[in-house]
Amino acid sequence: MPLDHRRLRGPEESQPPELWAAGTGAVPEKEEEEDAAPQDPCALRPLFARAGLLSQAEGSAYVELGGGTKVLCAAWGPREAAEPGAAAAAAAAGGGRLLCEFYRAPFAGRGARRRPGSAAERDAEREAAAALREALEPAVRLARYPRARLAVSALLLQDGGSALAAAISAAALALADAGVEMYDLVVGCALCRLPGPAAAWMLQPGEPEERRAVARLTVALLPALNQVSAVLGGGQGSPPDDWAQALRLGLDGCHRLYPVLRQSLLRASRRRDATAAAATTTTA
């Protein structure tokens, strides 16, 4: 393994203590299964969203799902496109560029700690960032920002399942909070199918369900326009009707989550107006 000279080094290899949970290890697994079984497949986990909380970013949003998924996202409005080569290509296309980033905290997963800087980590992050861009691009009016670049950066603090879906929603909220012109907010929703002959699709899986799932799907929707911006997923094959039904379930979930996100954006803008008014009265 190549040495990472920029970070402090610990031991070469280390294993999480769960590997050695002998005897007692089998019991927690069974308890989890019993808790998970009676869950309603169409039930949405409670979602908490708050926009406008970072002081250094132009727009920011924090989304937390009931099972413990926590995503923080920051967005920056139009800035000069740095590379001249890219500017020429973008000018030809006639619009701005959206740059997305996805970062997973090392303590986000329940198992072993992810080593930051390892190749596997970087690949996973790049994949997630590409997925984020795919989901957000249709919603942002890039034609209004020629030769500019908009940056979005997402940080996953804790992974309790449906992380990418939460990140999509948070990123859309952050962009809206930054004042970037958008056609609509993008709402993300994740589904998964558990192993078993007649298993149904389940909305917003928790972490144990995601681990055992044989097929996963993430849907991103622009609810007011009723347009799907991205469908990402894969897994064990099944008849196309099954996937169509899963898609419908996902879209329904997105529609239900939309009012929550809009409310948080309204609240954030009201808060901002209140602080601005307070600042002007004190200086005047």
Add this chain to the structure above:
Amino acid sequence: KENCRPDGRELGEFRATTVNIGSITTADGSALVKLGNTTVICGVKAELAAPAVDAANKGYIVPNVELPSLCSTRFRSGPPGEEAQAASQFIADVIENSQIIAKEDLCVANGKLAWVLYCDIICLDYDGNILDASAFALLAALKNVQLPSVTINEETGLSEVNLKQKNPLIIRKHPVATSFAIFDDTLLIVDPTAEEEDLATGTVTIVTDDEGRLCSVHKPGGSPLTGAKLQDCITRAVTRHKEVKKLIDKVIKSIKPK
């Protein structure tokens, strides 16, 4: 000059400090610290590894400070830059010099198995004074860590981890960092914001321990400082230590009933 700073604080006044412990359930210990706008989160994950050959009875503590691009526009994404590396080294020095945790406590079986504590400190919002916030977050997170008990099975020689039985870490000392910004060789202000840090000609960070003892002084270049001024800094740092200790005790007590 008017003895007042842009945000209305006195020269020796700290920003409002808030601490939140145990928010990340996937980590073994976590803490979120807000110093005004500067927000830092620290997550500690414990893993098992074989101890080094030359220190067979010692575990490891590996700090890692990340300044991702979302905390401020001055940081780019990718491998840690200079400031992040310097901060990581500073935290490692604080851990080493103050003996916050004796590495011997982390050893499970001499020469065979020891705990590794990976402390990941991520800055969420950069508004100056990152070293103070990181040190505070680290201390709060370590106080929150619960390690499962490990026993070595005598016959098979394998280790058995009991996830149900958890013990807190033994924290020996409580180091607290206090940062000052120096202007024009004479003026000293405590807890600089990002704006003040950019305009300062130098910074100095003092780490104090319990009972008003000095742990380390970190002065990375910058304009020189007279001995008398340094003494003032140390006195101020000792006062700050008492405030911080009170805050941490209050927070720990509030989650004990859980």
